[in-house]
Amino acid sequence: MSHKIAILGASGYTGAELVRLIATHPDLQIAALSADRKAGEEMASVFPHLRHLDLPRLVTIDEIDFSGIDLVFCALPHATSQAVIATLPRTVKIVDLSADFRLRDPEAYKKWYGKAHEQPELQAEAVYGLTEFYRGEIRKARLVAGTGCNAATGQFALRPLIAAGVIDLDEIVIDLKAGVSGAGRSLKENLLHAELAEGWHAYAAGSTHRHLGEFDQEFSALAGRPVEVQFTPHLLPANRGILATVYVHGEPEEIDATLRKAYENEPFCVVLPMGDLPSTRHVRGSNFVHLSVVPDRRAGRCTVFAALDNLTKGSSGQALQNANLMLGLDETMGLMAAPLFP
Known part of the structure; x- marks a missing residue:
C-alpha cells in the first residue's frame, strides 16, 4: 500500500533531502510539495539534481488538499511551523523538522526562543524524535518533533553513558563542528563564500545556543537531576556533516562497552574499534552515525566522538525514519543507501 505524503517547505535543504530519500522509498508517494517564494515553479528548476524525478509542482500550502494525505513533513522555519501545523486536519500524521515542538516545557521554549509558544496543546502532544530512544512513543504519535542536528549528535555520544551512570555528569564538554547547510538556504552575509571559506569559527559560544535547551531537557530527564553540559559549536567551510568531540570523565573500557551494548542492534549506529x-x-x-572512544593519557578520562550528516541523520533521514514507524513500515525503508565517497 502506498502512503501519500506532503512536504511543506520543499524548497529548502531539508525539503530537498526528503525528496531525494523518498524518491527510492517503495511505500511513499509524494503527493504535494509546498514553497513560499518558489511557489508555482517546478522542483527541477529549484533543485536541478532532482530533475529526473516526476514530482508535483511547488504550490502554496493553501492550495494543498490534505484530505488524501497520510503524513506531512513540515520543513518550515521556526514559529511558522507551529502556526501551520495548528491548521492541519487531525487525521494527518506530522513530522516537524523545525524547533517548534522539541522542548516540552513552555517556559523553556520561551527562554531559548525568546517568545511564548503559540500552540501549547500541540507542544504537549509532540513526541521527541530521536528515533533510537523514543521508538515506542513515535509509533503511536500523531506529531513528532525532529531534533536539532547538533543536539542529536551530542546525544548519540552521551545518552547511553548518562543512563548507565558511567561518566561524571558535572564534567561534560561538547566541542562540535558543523557544515554550513545546517544554517539553512536563506541568504546570509556571513555565509557567503568569501566570508566563510578558508577558515572556521566558533558561534553561539557560552550559554546562547538554542540546542542547549534540548541537552538540558534530555540529559536531565535521563539522570533524574539537572545536567548542564559545556557546549561550543563551530562552523566549518563544508556543505554537510557534524563531528562532535566530547570530553568526559570515566573509564574508557567501560564507556566503550556501554556504547556497544546500547547500539548493538541499531541499524544506523556504528561503534568503531576503540581508538579509531x-x-x-x-x-x-547517509543515515548512519559513527561513534568511537579514545582513551586520554590521563587515567579516568577519555574522548567520545560522533559523526553524522546533518541533513540526513540529523534532520531529513531522521524524519523519514520516524515516519516509517508512524506509518507501520520497516524503520529502515528508504534509508539504507551507503554514504557517498569521496
Whole structure:
C-alpha cells in the first residue's frame, strides 16, 4: 500500500533531502510539495539534481488538499511551523523538522526562543524524535518533533553513558563542528563564500545556543537531576556533516562497552574499534552515525566522538525514519543507501 505524503517547505535543504530519500522509498508517494517564494515553479528548476524525478509542482500550502494525505513533513522555519501545523486536519500524521515542538516545557521554549509558544496543546502532544530512544512513543504519535542536528549528535555520544551512570555528569564538554547547510538556504552575509571559506569559527559560544535547551531537557530527564553540559559549536567551510568531540570523565573500557551494548542492534549506529576516529566524509549523504572512544593519557578520562550528516541523520533521514514507524513500515525503508565517497 502506498502512503501519500506532503512536504511543506520543499524548497529548502531539508525539503530537498526528503525528496531525494523518498524518491527510492517503495511505500511513499509524494503527493504535494509546498514553497513560499518558489511557489508555482517546478522542483527541477529549484533543485536541478532532482530533475529526473516526476514530482508535483511547488504550490502554496493553501492550495494543498490534505484530505488524501497520510503524513506531512513540515520543513518550515521556526514559529511558522507551529502556526501551520495548528491548521492541519487531525487525521494527518506530522513530522516537524523545525524547533517548534522539541522542548516540552513552555517556559523553556520561551527562554531559548525568546517568545511564548503559540500552540501549547500541540507542544504537549509532540513526541521527541530521536528515533533510537523514543521508538515506542513515535509509533503511536500523531506529531513528532525532529531534533536539532547538533543536539542529536551530542546525544548519540552521551545518552547511553548518562543512563548507565558511567561518566561524571558535572564534567561534560561538547566541542562540535558543523557544515554550513545546517544554517539553512536563506541568504546570509556571513555565509557567503568569501566570508566563510578558508577558515572556521566558533558561534553561539557560552550559554546562547538554542540546542542547549534540548541537552538540558534530555540529559536531565535521563539522570533524574539537572545536567548542564559545556557546549561550543563551530562552523566549518563544508556543505554537510557534524563531528562532535566530547570530553568526559570515566573509564574508557567501560564507556566503550556501554556504547556497544546500547547500539548493538541499531541499524544506523556504528561503534568503531576503540581508538579509531570517525569522519564526516564516511557518513556523508547517509543515515548512519559513527561513534568511537579514545582513551586520554590521563587515567579516568577519555574522548567520545560522533559523526553524522546533518541533513540526513540529523534532520531529513531522521524524519523519514520516524515516519516509517508512524506509518507501520520497516524503520529502515528508504534509508539504507551507503554514504557517498569521496
